[in-house]
Amino acid sequence: xxxxxxxxxxxxxxxxxxxxxxxxxxxxxxxxxxxxxxxxxxxxxxxxxxxxxxxxxxxxxxxxxxxxxxxxxxxxxxxxxxxxxxxxxxxxxxxxxxxxxxxxxxxxxxxxxxxxxxxxxxxxxxxxxxxxxxxxxxxxxxxxxxxxxxxxxxxxxxxxx
Amino acid sequence: xxxxxxxxxxxxxxxxxxxxxxxxxxxxxxxxxxxxxxxxxxxxxxxxxxxxxxxxxxxxxxxxxxxxxxxxxxxxxxxxxxxx
Numbered sequence: 062x063x064x065x066x067x068x069x070x071x072x073x074x075x076x077x078x079x080x081x082x083x084x085x086x087x088x089x090x091x092x093x094x095x096x097x098x099x100x101x102x103x104x105x106x107x108x109x110x111x112x113x114x115x116x117x118x119x120x121x122x123x124x125x126x127x128x129x130x131x132x133x134x135x136x137x138x139x140x141x142x143x144x145x146x147x148x149x150x151x152x153x154x155x156x157x158x159x160x161x162x163x164x165x166x167x168x169x170x171x172x173x174x175x176x177x178x179x180x181x182x183x184x185x186x187x188x189x190x191x192x193x194x195x196x197x198x199x200x201x202x203x204x205x206x207x208x209x210x211x212x213x214x215x216x217x218x219x220x221x222x
Numbered sequence: 223x224x225x226x227x228x229x230x231x232x233x234x235x236x237x238x239x240x241x242x243x244x245x246x247x248x249x250x251x252x253x254x255x256x257x258x259x260x261x262x263x264x265x266x267x268x269x270x271x272x273x274x275x276x277x278x279x280x281x282x283x284x285x286x287x288x289x290x291x292x293x294x295x296x297x298x299x300x301x302x303x304x305x306x
Contacts, residue, residue, distance in 0.1 A: 064291050064294075070291075070294075071229050071230070071244065072228075072229075072230075072294050072297065073230045074230055074231050074247075075230050075231060075234065076230075077297065077298045078298060080298075080300060081298040081300060084300045093231060093234055093235070094231075094234070094235040095234050095235065095236070096236040098236065098277075099235075099236035099237055099238060099277035100238055100277060101238045101239075101274075101276055102238065103275075104271060104272065108268060108271060108272055145248075149247065150246070150247040150248030151246035151247045151248055151293060151297050152248075153293075153296055153297070154248075154287075154293040154296065155245075155248045155249050155253075155254070156248070156254060157249070158254065159249075159254035159255055161252070161257070162248070162249035162250075162251050162252055162253065162254050162260065163248065163249060163250060163251055164251075165252075165260055165263075165264050168251070168257075168260050168261050168264040169264060171261065172264065172268060177268060178268065216223070216271060217223070218223050218224075218225055218267060219223065219224045219225070219237075220225045220226065220250055220251060221224070221226050221228070221232075221250075222247065222248055222250075
């Protein structure tokens with residue numbers, strides 16, 4: 062199918078999910094997070110001296126996928142698989158069997174080995190996705206920040222599925 | 223920093239730095255088994271850490287999922303008849 066440039070080419074997930082659920086009778090659409098201001102901090106030290114961490118929305122396994130809690134897990138050895146079936150990625154178009162496509166621990170370890178970054182954090186971190194922005198801001202964000210600080214992380218890369 | 227593929231959701235939320243790859247949701251760090259692409263996307267993210275000067279800076283990676291773009295229409299498609 063040719064792209065129709067009379068329409069927005071990029072998928073609007075806000076529009077799409079609203080229409081999808083409206084067609085199923087859900088008339089009260091989700092109000093997505095919107096902030097007029099976003100935080101920003103320049104690097105505190107050179108990248109080559111910084112410790113980098115990854116934060117994922119995947120779960121360690123099916124048993125823990127419904128647990129609404131932040132977790133940390135070792136980056137060495139990198140996990141060969143993570144549980145993602147409970148997340149709304151595009152299951153028709155692709156798959157998540159290659160963990161590096163959403164949690165690139167091996168790629169970051171290579172950048173650490175070459176000296177581009179100082180080091181990879183000894184743990185990666187998992188966060189729940191939650192319709193409650195209050196829980197996200199007031200519970201999960203401080204919890205994952207605490208884990209990052211405990212591991213002396215300088216830079217966090219958040220990779221939602 | 224966020225590395226992701228849901229551009230509108232991330233930009234509407236507002237984040238310090240955003241690396242956007244225009245792929246179906248699920249592989250924001252590169253296609254499965256394409257180590258070169260994965261390395262390039264992580265490299266772009268590392269570059270942005272050094273170059274961004276203010277919040278809400280988005281960089282789009284140069285990669286294309288396929289030549290048809292059919293995945294855009296197929297995701298959450300509303301069937302003409304609910305029983306379809």
